[in-house]
Amino acid sequence: MLRNGYICFSFFSFSKAKAVMAKVGYPQFIMNDTYINEDIKTLKFTESDYFGNVLQARKYAAQSDFYWLRKEVPKTEWFTSPTTVNAFYSASTNQIRFPAGELQKPFFWGTEYPRSLSYGAIGVIVGHEFTHGFDSNGRKYDKNGNLDPWWTTDSEEKFKEKTKCMINQYSNYYWKRAGLHVKGKRTLAENIADNGGLREAFRAYRRWITEKRGGEEEPLLPGLEFTHNQLFFLSYAHVRCNSFRPESAREQIYIGAHSPPQFRVIGAMSNFEEFRKAFNCPTNTTMNRGAESCRLW
Template identity: 75%
Template sequence: MNDTALEIVDAKPLLKNLKLKEFRWPVLGDALGFSSRWVESQFNLLETLAQIRSQHSKSVLIRLYVSPDDKNSNQYIIKLDQAFLSLSSREDYITNTTEAQMYREALLRLMVDVSVMLGANEQDAEAQMKPVLDFEIKLAQIVIPYENRTSENMYNKYSLSKLQRTVPDFNWLGFVRAVIDTELYPDLKISSSEQVIVRAPQYFKDLFKLINATETRTVANYVIWRSVFSRITTLSRRFLYRYLDLARVTTGTTSLTPRWDKCVNYVENTLIYATGRLFVDKHFQEDKKHMMEELINGIRWAFIDILEKENDWMDKETKRKATEKAHAVLAKVGYPDFILNDTYINEDLKQLAFTETDYFGNVMQTLKFIAQSDIGWLRKTVPRTEWFTNPTTVNAFYSSSTNQIRFPAGELQKPFFWGLDYPRSLSYGAIGVIVGHELTHGFDNNGRKYDKDGNLDQWWSNSSITRFTEKTQCMIDQYNSYHWKEAGLNVQ
């Protein structure tokens, strides 16, 4: 780690980025030179959003990504959705609890201070960033709440031309084309007939009403702020300490993560197959894989046994289909086999050319690399037997679109997994409960909506759905009654 070099360059790499036409920040005024100032007549929201998505792997206002079609899970499709906010929770913007107000005040202070640290006049920063926070509060009000984002509500298949007619205030075809790197994918042609899944139609309608009712300067300040916000932690220590002030309020964090720790985690989470290969070579033995597969089959057998013998609310035909789905759940253990192929790993990484003297540039390279990685799956068939999870992850997953349960190598370590030298009961008690948890996701209030092939399809009978809903209502009522006095909120 060359901390000295990072301190010397300070914010220069980011400032260089902010001189580019798409990334000029109104609040900076002439701080970067007269020729680099923001000019309203030159601001193009579409180009800026597309550049942030394709170059920085960041979604602002509109989230675009490629994943399997929920009703045709063999095929990849473009999905359009609402984007995340600066603070982690929608409630942090729309409630007036003491904590939420503190979060908003801390965020505004950070917005002002960072813009000043990058050259803005303090009075201008105060005057311009308050409307930006107000704009984000209004955004939070139109964001679809988590509890309303059901699989059925979010499945709206449109052609881009239909979406254009539905939400005419934005050039949707132009946006999708602008996000795709034509140098990487010269043969990927997008027309107005391209089918997309619009996961939040009402949000998009409300979004452009809000944008049209907001000063262009405020919209531009917000969009570029979100880009800057995501890059603060790649700068010098004065920016890290300023970011810590926000984290101290919102999460209780009291100290900076060591730079070496951040770098190791960043590499691990961006170059997932290269680092996963190194981890597997050093820490994963094949006997773990075989033992885990045996354990999964034991849990599957127990699940089906309970389903058939103890489930008294599911009708016979739905129970039969549930049993079929449980048998069809594909268990993936350890790592995807392709990471053992040196040629594949080298081909995956050949776009990247890191240098020890350019930390910011290295980060931006990986972001661009990640931003385009999902785009390459468009037009391809979903490899149902493959999986794309970081092998070093200490977690487990269920995928509704492939009906898979996944247990990366990172999860198959003590204290979760105990290996052949210990009684099997230890592993059943530690990771067995996790296997059961992931398997059950295929039959919960979301997973049950997908069939054994991973397609969004109502395979439960109406009577089983009714009885399931009745049985879950008691749990909903129980949790809704829990009140957090300090926050003035009930659990939802």
């Protein structure tokens, strides 16, 4: 890439990153009983008509969506329930959302536990959502959420060339539970976000150690010999732990946007040099891809 083109690309990428809007916890109106009661006064739920209650709720949600037709994208509005245990990135509004339901153990451990646990869990999730703004889909939207080609042709071609490594890596993973290989192309955006989020969160943790603790490591947990760099990665693996029936596993492969949980862990960690250092992984093993490692961000 030409030097001037690189500087220009870096500037616009930085501008988009700085423009990301973060929504954490819950919207302010949820504390206003008067506002809420006025908003839902048309709903008449009964204990004896569950089906009717569901239809009412769906109609209410549909009408709320129709309200925004022909209007400017409502970037300050919340479209996620505070009780949702998940996190999101919206390309059309360039925002990341972390409902209150996600801000609890085992994602966020609070201040009474080592920070390594939280950085490895909710920290990676924050990085994951942030990286979605620069994945194979999110990169197409500019800092204002407009579907506008803001990358140079050269940058796009180099990006696509780099994605081939990650597509091949994940396509080679075979999930015994499903009896199928992972679809590396289908899951590309999420794999990019997993890899980027892991790197960003680890860097943030080490920066916290340097700046807030003067380089002094956190005290080890009683009875455990794991370092906090190791605990960071174990915490990430912990939140990805899942159990699947074979039927659900096959469905995940065919229509899921994410790689199977075990490969979300193995895939990202085996690409990351800091993981290899933390666990002294031999070169060219499952958890140390060495020269075959993939990286986009």
